[in-house]
Amino acid sequence: xxxxxxxxxxxxxxxxxxxxxxxxxxxxxxxxxxxxxxxxxxxxxxxxxxxxxxxxxxxxxxxxxxxxxxxxxxxxxxxxxxxxxxxxxxxxxxxxxxxxxxxxxxxxxxxxxxxxxxxxxxxxxxxxxxxxxxxxxxxxxxxxxxxxxxxxxxxxxxxxxxx
Amino acid sequence: xxxxxxxxxxxxxxxxxxxxxxxxxxxxxxxxxxxxxxxxxxxxxxxxxxxxxxxxxxxxxxxxxxxxxxxxxxxxxxxxxxxxxxxxxxxxxxxxxxxxxxxxxxxxxxxxxxxxxxxxxxxxxxxxxxxxxxxxxxxxxxxxxxxxxxxxxxxxxxxxxxxxxxxxxxxxxxxxxxxxxxxxxxxxxxxxxxxxxxxxxxxxxxxxxxxxxxxxxxxxxxxxxxxxxxxxxxxxxxxxxxxxxxxxxxxxxxxxxxxxxxxxxxxxxxxxxxxxxxxxxxxxxxxxxxxxxxxxxxxxxxxxxxxxxxxxxxxxxxxxxxxxxxxxxxxxxxxxxxxxxxxxxxxxxxxxxxxxxxxxxxxxxxxxxxxxxxxxxxxxxxxxxxxxxxxxxxxxxxxxxxxxxxxxxxxxxxxxxxxxxxxxxxxxxxxxxxxxxxxxxxxxxxxxxxxxxxxxxxxxxxxxxxxxxxxxxxxxxxxxxxxxxxxxxxxxxxxxxxxxxxxxxxxxxxxxxxxxxxxxxxxxxxxxxxxxxxxxxxxxxxxxxxxxxxxxxxxxxxxxxxxxxxxxxxxxx
Numbered sequence: 001x002x003x004x005x006x007x008x009x010x011x012x013x014x015x016x017x018x019x020x021x022x023x024x025x026x027x028x029x030x031x032x033x034x035x036x037x038x039x040x041x042x043x044x045x046x047x048x049x050x051x052x053x054x055x056x057x058x059x060x061x062x063x064x065x066x067x068x069x070x071x072x073x074x075x076x077x078x079x080x081x082x083x084x085x086x087x088x089x090x091x092x093x094x095x096x097x098x099x100x101x102x103x104x105x106x107x108x109x110x111x112x113x114x115x116x117x118x119x120x121x122x123x124x125x126x127x128x129x130x131x132x133x134x135x136x137x138x139x140x141x142x143x144x145x146x147x148x149x150x151x152x153x154x155x156x157x158x159x160x161x162x163x
Numbered sequence: 164x165x166x167x168x169x170x171x172x173x174x175x176x177x178x179x180x181x182x183x184x185x186x187x188x189x190x191x192x193x194x195x196x197x198x199x200x201x202x203x204x205x206x207x208x209x210x211x212x213x214x215x216x217x218x219x220x221x222x223x224x225x226x227x228x229x230x231x232x233x234x235x236x237x238x239x240x241x242x243x244x245x246x247x248x249x250x251x252x253x254x255x256x257x258x259x260x261x262x263x264x265x266x267x268x269x270x271x272x273x274x275x276x277x278x279x280x281x282x283x284x285x286x287x288x289x290x291x292x293x294x295x296x297x298x299x300x301x302x303x304x305x306x307x308x309x310x311x312x313x314x315x316x317x318x319x320x321x322x323x324x325x326x327x328x329x330x331x332x333x334x335x336x337x338x339x340x341x342x343x344x345x346x347x348x349x350x351x352x353x354x355x356x357x358x359x360x361x362x363x364x365x366x367x368x369x370x371x372x373x374x375x376x377x378x379x380x381x382x383x384x385x386x387x388x389x390x391x392x393x394x395x396x397x398x399x400x401x402x403x404x405x406x407x408x409x410x411x412x413x414x415x416x417x418x419x420x421x422x423x424x425x426x427x428x429x430x431x432x433x434x435x436x437x438x439x440x441x442x443x444x445x446x447x448x449x450x451x452x453x454x455x456x457x458x459x460x461x462x463x464x465x466x467x468x469x470x471x472x473x474x475x476x477x478x479x480x481x482x483x484x485x486x487x488x489x490x491x492x493x494x495x496x497x498x499x500x501x502x503x504x505x506x507x508x509x510x511x512x513x514x515x516x517x518x519x520x521x522x523x524x525x526x527x528x529x530x531x532x533x534x535x536x537x538x539x540x541x542x543x544x545x546x547x548x549x550x551x552x553x554x555x556x557x558x559x560x561x562x563x564x565x566x567x568x569x570x571x572x573x574x575x576x577x578x579x580x581x582x583x584x585x586x587x588x589x590x591x592x593x594x595x596x597x598x599x600x601x602x603x604x605x606x607x608x609x610x611x612x613x614x615x616x617x618x619x620x621x622x623x624x625x626x627x628x629x630x631x632x633x634x635x636x637x638x639x640x641x642x643x644x645x646x647x648x649x650x651x652x653x654x655x656x657x658x659x660x661x662x663x664x665x666x667x668x669x670x671x672x673x674x675x676x677x678x679x680x681x682x683x684x685x686x687x688x689x690x691x692x693x694x695x696x697x698x699x700x701x702x703x704x705x706x707x708x709x710x711x712x713x714x715x716x717x718x719x720x721x722x723x724x725x726x727x728x729x730x731x732x733x734x735x736x
Contacts, residue, residue, distance in 0.1 A: 010347055014282060014294070025287050055474065062471035068291040068311060071347040163346065 002031070003057050004083060004153045006161055007046040007064060007073040011037050015069040019046060022067065028052065028060050032085070032128075032150030043071065043163070047152045049128075071163055080156040083127045088113075089135070090144040093120040101138065108134045119144065127151075167337040169298035170195035170329035173262065176305040178205045179339035182233050184224070184599060185209070186217035190237025191277060192264025195329035200235075209599065209628060211592070212620040214241050218248020219589050219618075220596030222257050223556060226579045227597045229384060231258035231312045238264045238326075239277030243284060247586060249319045250288035254583025255405060256382055258317035260308045261285075265325040268296075282323055290318030298328045299335050306340045315350025316469040317382060351468055354485030354493065362440070362464045362481050363497040369438035370509035371460075372398045373429075375421065378405030378582070379443015379467060380487045386410070386575045388491035389442050395498055397510055399517055401429040403444050405582045408572035413551075418517065419526075422450035423719045424564045427524035427728060427736075430717070432517055434725040436461040443467060443487040446477040447583070456724035466490045524717060524730050526568060531710060534684035538562060538637045538709045541688065542569035545607060545635055548692045553605035554579060554597045556632075558590035558614030561643035564715040566609040588617030594632040595625060605633070605696065612638045612662055612706075622675035625702050633695055634704045636668065639711035647714045651729075672704040679704040 009015050016035055023030045028050060035046040050060060057075065064070050076083070093101045094117070105112060105122050108130065114121035124134055128151060135143060155161070167175060173196050177185065186209045189197045200208055211217045214236045221232025232252075236245050242263040252259045266275040282292050291311050293304050301324070308320040366372065380389050386409045393400045393416055400410045401418045410417050419426025421433055433439065439461045444450070446465075451457045454476050465472075465479035466487055473482040483490055528539045542565050545553070555570050557563045557580040572578050579597065581589040594608035615636055625632065637643075645660040672679035678701045680691045688707070695703040720727040720735070728736045 017283070018286060021286055055478075059471065059475060066469070066471050068345070068348050 001057075002049060002051045002077070004076040004081065004151055005048050005050065005061065005064070005073060006076055006153055007048065008038070008043050008071045008161060008163065009046060009067070010069040010071065011042050011044040012069060015044065016046070018067050018069060019048075019064065022063055023050075026059070026063060028056065032148075034150035034152055045161075047150070049151045072161060074155065074161050076153045076155055079159065081153050082156060083151055083153045084125055085128055085131055085151050086149040087124045087131045087134075087146060089122050089124065089146045091120045091122060091138060092118065092142045092144060094118040097142065101142065104134070104137050108137070110134065164336040164338060166334040168195070168199070168329065168331045168334055169301050169324070170199040170331060172298070172301040172335070172337050173305065173324065173329065174199045174203060174206055175337060176302045176339055177233060178203070180305070180309055182206055185233040185235050186211055186220045186596070187235030188214050188217060188237065188241055190241045190264065192238035192266060192326045193235060193241075195326065195331055196235065196262070196264070196324075198331065208235070209624065212623050213618065214244035215248050215588065216592035216595075216618050216621045216624065218245045218259070218261065219251065219586075219592035220599070221259050222248060222252045223579050223593030223596035224600055225252070225257045225259055227554060227576050228600060229382070229576070231260050231309055231317075232596070234259065234261040236261065236263050237277065238266055238281070239279045241277075242281040243279055246285060246288065249285055249321065251581050251584045251586045251589060252319040253288045253290070255581065256317050256378060257319070258313040259319040260305070260312050261319060261321045263321060263323050265294075265323045267327045268325045269327075271325065281321065285321050288319070289321050290316075292321035292323065295322065295324045295328050298333060301328065302337060302339045303343065306343050307345065310343050310345075311348060315348075316379075351485045352489070354466065354483040354490040356493070358481055358483045359490060359493045360497060362483060363494055363501065364503075365438055365462065365464060365481065366396060366440065366494070366498070367501055367503040367505050369398075370506050371435060371437040371513045372396070373418070373432050373436045373439050374398050374400045375403065375433070375439050375441040375444045376400055376406040376409045377403045377442065377444025380406055380409045381443075381575045383443055383468065383487040385442065385486070385488035385491050388488055388495065392491050392494055395495065396505060398440070399432055399514070401425070401433060403450055404567055404580070406444065407567060407578040408575040411573040412571035413573055420567060421725070423452070424568065424715050424717065425450075425719075426526065426568075427717050427730060428517055428520040430719070430725045430728060431520045433458050433461070435516075438462050438464070440464045441466060442491065445472040445475070448476070451477060452719045452725055452727070453722045458725060528713075528716075530685075534686060536682070536685055536688060536707065536709045537713055538565045538639070539569050539713075540685065541635065541637060541707050541709060542566050542609070544688050544692055545609070546570050548689070548696050549605045549607065553577070553607045554594070554601065556580070556590045556593035556597060556606065556608050558608070558610040559585045559587045560611050560614060561639075561647060561713075561715050562609050562611045562614075562637040564644075565637070568715075587614040590614060591618050591632075591634065592621050594634070595621060595630045598630045598632045599628065608632055608634045610634060610636050611643060612636055612640065612665055612668075613642045619671070622672065622677060622702075626676050629700070631698070631700050631702050634702070636704065636706050637709050638665075638668075638706050639709050639713075640665065641711050643711070644715070646711070650714065668704055668706040672702070677702040677704060679706060682707040
């Protein structure tokens with residue numbers, strides 16, 4: 001099963017490589033990974049999506065917790081949560097397809113953030129499924145380039161991940 | 164406030180940490196530190212002949228004393244040579260602080276002379292590592308290194324110090340912190356009371372229990388408490404390779420070691436148990452055999468200070484995260500108050516069953532008629548000569564298993580071996596590290612001619628510092644454990660497992676000023692051992708020729724359950 005694990009860690013050189021190294025050393029999957037400092041500049045927040053049996057996920061959270069620089073973590077998939085990923089995607093948009101692409105972007109509530117006579121650059125936010133669905137709807141032949149941020153997530157309601 | 168250079172702060176921090184000995188080897192990046200070392204006499208330095216030996220010496224000192232061992236090496240090859248020793252300590256959860264020099268900060272990343280990213284290289288095999296980026300941080304970083312290395316589940320910590328952090332002319336205010344706090348590191352100090360209560364309820368109703376004692380009981384200094392628990396409950400005890408000595412081998416309640424080369428009775432008892440209380444053992448693959456067939460009727464109480472050890476390979480029914488010592492004390496307290504009477508009758512028939520298993524194999528081996536020694540005989544003889552009271556530092560291979568099986572350890576911290584990583588070359592420097600700190604104790608290195616040659620250069624260090632260890636080399640002219648597997652699985656095709664061109668060990672030892680005795684027959688053994696151990700101030704190398712065809716038994720059948728064992732070349736359970 002797919003899990004989204006949010007990790008607060010010391011914002012120090014080398015901390016990220018410990019996390020990434022852990023996944024390869026112990027043969028765990030990383031599907032997506034993103035990391036940036038938080039409102040507290042001494043902390044970074046890292047979100048990793050991974051998959052595995054319950055036993056593997058338990059090991060992943062325990063091994064992450066064991067890293068000295070990891071302050072706190074939560075498996076967001078244990079509860080209700082919001083998951084978002086941002087994609088910038090460059091699409092062929094010439095001739096008769098130009099309007100169709102614009103309509104599809106509107107349906108998915110994307111924004112065209114850059115335009116040339118033959119190319120639209122689109123910004124789209126949503127969960128992984130929505131971004132995948134957009135690419136399907138457009139058709140791969142029109143896709144010139146994609147860049148995806150990887151998943152970030154946050155728990156619904158009162159729950160917060162902080163120290 | 165006192166003004167010190169970075170180099171002086173390194174040494175002063177070690178002094179303030181109470182470090183008596185460090186083990187190391189100088190080089191360009193640590194020259195300032197070695198100069199500061201030269202100008203004081205509180206911290207003594209042992210100059211090894213290869214950095215790997217420095218780490219094993221520090222490691223073995225930590226295993227014997229419980230205090231972290233300290234290593235000082237230079238950048239590049241100095242640090243990479245230390246990696247095997249760091250990994251050895253990591254796998255066995257041994258506290259160690261390794262200070263490595265680094266090239267000047269402005270050269271880092273430019274492939275400078277003797278530059279290695281040792282933080283990156285060591286990352287998978289350390290508990291943590293630190294880079295010093297400002298000389299002012301040196302005392303606090305060293306304090307943190309000792310704190311992390313020696314608390315929680317212990318392990319090695321590397322502190323990487325670029326040369327320009329130690330410049331003698333740059334002075335800074337020095338004060339050594341009494342304690343450090345790290346918001347992201349809070350090891351458990353006691354187990355969850357509710358879980359401990361649940362565990363005790365299971366203990367008092369168990370009918371076929373076994374206490375499995377691992378390295379976490381030895382490292383956690385919990386042997387007395389665990390022994391009291393076993394005695395109070397009249398439960399059988401099996402000690403893992405890392406737990407040998409935690410419970411006296413001469414005691415009736417001791418079953419021996421579990422696992423691949425465990426005793427028949429320990430493996431049978433575990434397989435048939437209804438309850439396993441694991442105290443600081445981690446159910447590694449050499450203990451469990453096939454995990455899906457492991458102890459099918461047992462419920463498992465797993466006490467470990469490292470939550471990631473629990474349910475990693477074998478699912479625990481009652482996980483308890485905490486130090487073995489405080490958990491055992493809490494269990495004893497609850498048992499004293501408990502009104503439930505233990506299952507005395509069930510336990511009596513469990514013991515009857517165990518005694519029957521004991522008779523089946525009981526560590527039996529056949530001696531040769533022609534006087535050619537069996538390795539087991541040698542270990543038994545060493546046990547007799549040393550009254551079972553020596554520190555036994557082992558290398559890795561058949562001799563290690565024979566020593567584990569036949570040197571019956573009655574005290575903890577006496578059996579010093581590379582259990583997790585299985586590092587050949589560990590035994591000799593380990594023995595040196597122990598002898599340095601316990602000069603009045605007998606320190607034995609049990610090795611083979613293969614393992615010994617991996618660190619034999621340390622003969623020289625022993626000469627320099629006067630380290631009269633006794634080396635028991637079980638010489639079978641082959642890499643015995645490799646050969647055993649080739650016999651069993653590769654139709655005796657002994658691919659590269661023989662040792663040609665062996666040196667004349669007597670001459671070799673003598674070249675360094677040591678004594679050596681060669682033993683070729685049974686009749687020569689006891690006189691040679693007695694002579695060797697009578698030479699209190701001499702290193703004696705005993706080149707003992709043993710039967711190369713001997714195998715270690717019992718041996719579990721691969722991919723099977725705990726009870727599936729070969730008991731000899733022809734007998735299988």
